[in-house]
Amino acid sequence: MSVISPDLVRLDVDLGASATDVITGLAHVAHDAGRASSPTLLADAALAREAQNPTGVPGRVAIPHARSAAVEVPTLAFARLSRPVDFGGPDGDAELVFLIAAPEGGGKAHLKILSKLARALVRGDFLDRLRAATTPEEIVAAVDEVIGDVPAAAPQEGVEKQATHLVAITACPTGIAHTYMAADALAQNAQARDDVVLHVETQGSSSTEALDPEVINRADAVIFATDVGVRERERFAGKPVIESPVKRAINEPGVMIDEALAAARDPQARRVSGTASISEKKQELSWPRRIQQAVMTGVSYMIPFVAAGGLLLALGFLIGGYAMANGWQAIALQHSLGNLPGNEVLIDGATVAFDRSGLALYLGAVLFATGQMAMGFIVAALSGYTAYSLAGRPGIAPGFVGGAISVLIGAGFIGGLVTGVLAGLIAYWIASWKVPRILTSLMPVVIIPLLTSLIVGLLMFLLLGRPLEGIMTGLTDWLSAMSGSSAVLLGIILGLMMCFDLGGPVNKAAYLFATAGLSTGDAAAMQIMAAVMAAGMVPPIALSVATLLRARLFTPAEQENGKSAWLLGLSFISEGAIPFAAADPLRVIPSMMAGGAVTGALSMALDVGSRAPHGGVFVLFAIDPWWGFLLAILAGTAVSACAVIALKQFWPSRAVAAATVDA
Structure with missing residues (x-):
């Protein structure tokens, strides 16, 4: 059974005035053709995907797509609209719409369709054929030519047998955010590829689900994206391995997967030691880095x-x-x-x-x-x-x-x-x-x-x-004597550090400095803790506000991240801002540092103290005065949000200007 047939094609039809109407209409087309058991289930799945990122692409084309339990075989429904509809495309309302529907557990068949269609859509002759066709059969012939041999029921087993099997470990110092963001980035990149089957183990703060030994045995190579030691590293003994800091997996997941594929094919590739990581560290890392x-x-x-x-x-x-x-x-x-x-x-x-x-x-x-x-x-x-x-x-x-x-x-x-x-x-x-x-x-x-x-x-x-005792005593005395401008200056420095690398070594150094004196109950130590926590909350909240106020200055992926970043910020998880900083560091990081400095300074100036080392707004009962804490966060958020909007407005990002929707 082909993925498209004449009864899945509609030419010069009016399916409604919105993307929702068109997707619902095409879901009914698939149902009427016997390709979907429930048009409602299929439409809901496609609309949920559309809500994440609009699927309009250059050429006044839209390619909404989804997996659904209502579909048993990959299916492609097509409409040439007499009334174009806005699908968020870069060059106007869409005239040509493909609805790609795949079984819920059907592997990557719909991604094959999507990738081949995407390549064809940049060809003017293909689009001209779609616009000039007079019968559904002509549309089917044109689409079959570009999709080629993609089967309607590609078995997942066959795909996995031909693919390279990889396993990955992700771990960061705190095990809160970087660990899981890196795992998601690697998994999503692998999901969009036909040549890789990837399984990831996150060694974070929450419970770790260890990789199945059989999965490890089948693995052709290993990825370690970590800033700390890998637990039970000996499980991977003899496997080709590549290692990088955890942030690289967030920023360059595709590159790391390509490197792992190359290592899997290289008999001389470095392999995991069966005893301990010490000898490998000696070979791979300098002493300062170690x-x-x-x-x-x-x-x-x-x-x-x-x-x-x-x-x-x-x-x-x-x-x-x-x-x-x-x-x-x-x-x-x-x-x-x-x-x-x-x-x-x-x-x-x-x-x-x-x-x-x-x-x-x-x-x-x-x-x-x-x-x-x-x-x-x-x-x-x-x-x-x-x-x-x-x-x-x-x-x-x-x-x-x-x-x-x-x-x-x-x-x-x-x-x-x-x-x-x-x-x-x-x-x-x-x-x-x-x-x-x-x-x-x-x-x-x-x-x-x-x-x-x-x-x-x-x-x-x-x-x-x-x-060392003299140094510690001197530091404690200095903190206890802080007042006025010196306290404000320390707040500025701590705010800058917390927002410089958003969970990296500089951020962790400021946090360690703050928590070190918390057990003493000293007022100055509690003020430092409050300044550090407040400044660390600013970046995710500010970027969430910025995406809400000026969404067009951010890519669709950043807009989606902005919907949840505010909650991470309120919880004092600075890493919620990393996707924004990784995509646009020159605009985002200085803006966040400016807001962090304002927050740190205000917190210290208002003598805000925190008896809790974590928790954000959820530990307001341990912060005094609580209103000063919130005021400092609001001020810093306003500064960072305005700064990042201004920089993106007057120094436009090429990535945003050239953004196109991907799978």
Whole structure:
């Protein structure tokens, strides 16, 4: 059965005044020809696709398309309209409309039709034949010539057998946005191709669904789009591999897939090691890059401690009152559900009064105590997992030991960064020693952790501890003394950093700086946290507003992203702005930095403080004054939105001017 037949063609008809009318009319044509069980289901699927991006293309042609359960075989319905209709095409209302309908599980057959039609539509002779045809048979003949041998019921199994099988891992330091955006970009690119079958495993913050071992066995090559270490990397041992930072998969998914295809065909291509990634890193990455990646790994593992602990502290304050912080340990340990505290509690021989009592005070203290325990791990986790990234499992124990020593001597997160890198490098060095076979099994379990912990401890107590403690003390004193113009200047710097790379290393450095002092409860640290969170919320919200106000300045894909970016912004997920920045960095990034600087400055000037490290507007109860927080965000959003609109208006983007709808 051909994808098109004379009974699927309508010439010089009036199907209505809108794209909805035309698509509905063609769905009925398909139904009347016996190609669709329900015209309503088919029309709804095509209209849903049309709502994502209009399907008008150059030549005054429209190609609405969809997969639907109402269709059993790929079908092409055609109408030459006597009353042209707007399908969002670049050169006017559409006169020629193709409705491409494919089975819901029918593989990529409709994409073959779409790609061959798209190539034919740029040929003037093909369009002339469609416009000059006097019978449906002439239309069918013209279309059959350009579509060629695309079968009406192309089996997915056949396509997969001929295609190259790839698997991919995506992972970013926070595991919140980049991880899933990279996976979507790779998957969507592969879906539009006939030569690739791709399966992606996201190693993010939410639950990870591991790739089926059979899928890995069938894979011809592997893509690692990560900024942190790949978990259970040994599963891919012996497979050709390409590796890049996670943002490259977002910006250049097609290039990465092409590189993987080339690696699959190259017998000399680099392959995944069956033991650990250390040797491969040595061959592929410079030491500065390895250390940077290690620190990002440490930050990635630290963030859950910060988020859980910080939010628990904020909930403790909400329930037990702010005065509870003066005696949370005694309240949590000396009382229980059967022995609730009153307004006054005996602490260290002195009676301390609180503004709340009973269950509220006790539960608040319990939540606060739990949060304090979680926050107490952040320096050790930062240090331990930084060392793990450099040296593998033997680096974990000395890294944690070094982090604990940093907390003990007052070196804080600066000491944790230093001990993490030191522990990782020392453990890596010891692992390279040539030892008798009898000691080989003891090296990773006993000898490396023991010697590395000993060396790191001696270095910290005898040499590095006091200087690092002095640096941390000086930094803390400086933050505590901030006021007036100096606080505003710091807010500007933090705002610029948060919006510079939207979730990259600079953004993470500002976030780490903010969260490092949160456990102290110091007012200056809470103000820094508020400024960082507010500035990080601005880019997605501003770009969402800009696409709403001046949609024509953005590509259809950006307009679609703008519909959800505002929610990401309100949740403090700066990565929601990445698709815009990747497509147009010269206009988007400076605009976002301007708004971030305004927000950071206003937040600091208004003495806004946040006891929560994450959550955006959903943790307003932990922000004081809340109105100052919202005012700073609104001001920064207005600046960024106006700036990006102005730049795109007076410095037009070629990508927008030349945008055409793709599949």
